[in-house]
Amino acid sequence: MWFGQSPRCLSTVSHDHEPAAVQARWRSIVSLIGFAMASIALSSVTKAYGTHTVIRGVDLQIADGEFIVFVGPSGCGKSTLLRIVAGLVPASSGQVLIDGEEVTDVPASKRGVAFVFQSYALYPHMSVERNIGFALETMRLGKDAIRRKVETVARMLKVDHLLARRPRELSGGQRQRVAIGRALVREPEIFLFDEPLSNLDSDLRMEMRIEIARLHEDIKTTMVYVTHDQAEAMTLADRIVVLNQGSIEQVGTPLELYQSPVNRFVAGFIGSPRMNFASLAAGLEAGGFSLPAGLVADGGQPVSIGVRPEALSIVAEGAGRMNGILERIEDLGHEHFAYIRLSDESIWVVRVAGRPPVERRNQPVGLSFADADIFVFDSEEKRMDHRSSGALPEGTPVGGRSLHER
């Protein structure tokens, strides 16, 4: 059963490894509940509080059954946008359409979407059973019908032994399951998640992340998920929406965002540790780097470059394309991060698998990287395409080891 996974069996999460009987049982539960799907469309949605604009004209199409993740720095409006979809916050202008139907002014209670809150927002004075069944109670369903549905959902989420408990008697992970159960029981067409895992510790977060991915695979309902966690965004999303200061910077699959970000913001936001940047004007000349002639297409002035930490390697001083001082090494066991101070005092991070190079701290070192790994940005911080092809060459992995191969 998928929601009962312990972190130890994470390697067996895919369906193929499961006994057929378990799969069949799961299928039968899913078919018992029966989920519809719905598309979502936002057209020039804005939101302002007084003179403070939070959302600046967002257009977005979300297809039936798609898993969309909103990411962005705190205060970028991602939660507000989700609340606009839910109807908890009215849009100042623009339209929200669910399945082609205009719902901009329909209140949250009538939209039939499910929302999982960051704080879970379980009703503290109700048992788990009533928490899950409360929406059905509000719909005036019969007692027996409510009980049946609540039990089905609780079994699915492996909280059926907790039905009589109050939320305060549950652990964080159990509360999270109950919160998801409360959303699930209504058979919603749209699932909205507002940073649902940010209150969990990292082990549990990874477990729940996989279970949410599984949930989506199984019920195939449209899901919109807000997070600031890179790993959640990259692993869960069909498409990621990167938001910044209330506008969409880029929409694309995780790989698209990683390999061909449209601008410096997206390049810096996607990938962890973040991309190293340097301006071409001052620092790099001193650091010993100059942009190879003819690397980027004409029609713009290259102003800065970026190289991902995983595309860099440390070589002897003078042997690479840039020089700096190896200042600090963080050893994570399976990989290490080296921090190198360049001559312009900026610090670049190098991510290298395996054991760290010893005895080289505070030593001058060189940095080497391939032409293909250089992201070039113009004066408006837009990424400039390399001359050889439209985007980064397909099939040439970024730096030879992209995030997804790890």
Place this chain on the structure above:
Amino acid sequence: MATTTSISPSARIKRRSSAHYRLRRRVRKGALGLLILLVLAYTLFPYYWAIVSSTKQGAELYTTAFLPALNFGYYRQLFDNPVFMGSLLNSVFVATGTTVVSLALGIVSAYALGRLDFPQKRVVLMAILMISIFPQVAVLSGMFELINALGLYNRPSALIVTYLLSTVPFTTWILTTFIREFPRELEEAALIDGCSHFRILTRILLPLMGPSLASTGILAFILAWNEFLFALTFMLTDENKTVPVAIGLIGGTTRYEYPFGQIMAASVTVTLPLIIVVLIFQRRIVAGLTAGAVKG
């Protein structure tokens, strides 16, 4: 460039032996216990003295015996007195009415002041606070006119109207603070679950507001129960008086006798309902405090 800074001896914390701290902790514990006893004696002795005095007859009253004489003659007299028993009923009616009305008004206005955004919010909150600043004597004559105009003179319900002046401000303030701190996500969750605002209020908000309702309710009840000035002014005939006034008007058999024992018996009788109310609500307050928060 890691430089190791050595801590100079003077910057070190001076530490004494463990026994020293153990002794200090014990002394503190003992002192605290002593202090609690002192406070208890200070607050409870007057009430105890009233009980002792109420069971003494005649000249015994002027002796300083600390043990009750267990003569309940005054209590019997009191319970046989229809005017006093009537005033007890009046007090129950007035205090309960005041509590219910001020809680109802308090919840509604607190929801508005704590949740809705409107420009005059601060002004309204300050105005509510200002109301409770004026001393009762200052508003007495104005209130008298109001009561007359409403045709409520010499009716217990007049007292409910006037007591709202002092109870509504603090119930509103206390409940506003509570609603402000009430997690908005809980309400949003209820909205998502399809609830109307009324259902949110009755099913989510009110059950969770139990503790603060209980504490403000107790305060309002005590205030209304003990009030003297308005009760004395607005009630004319004996059968409409409330307990504090009735006690004040208990007279002796001759004009030279001060009926100390009777008054003490009445005071004790009048305090009992308050104690009962507080004990009932106390349990709710404690139960509510452990109800648990949104996240853990």
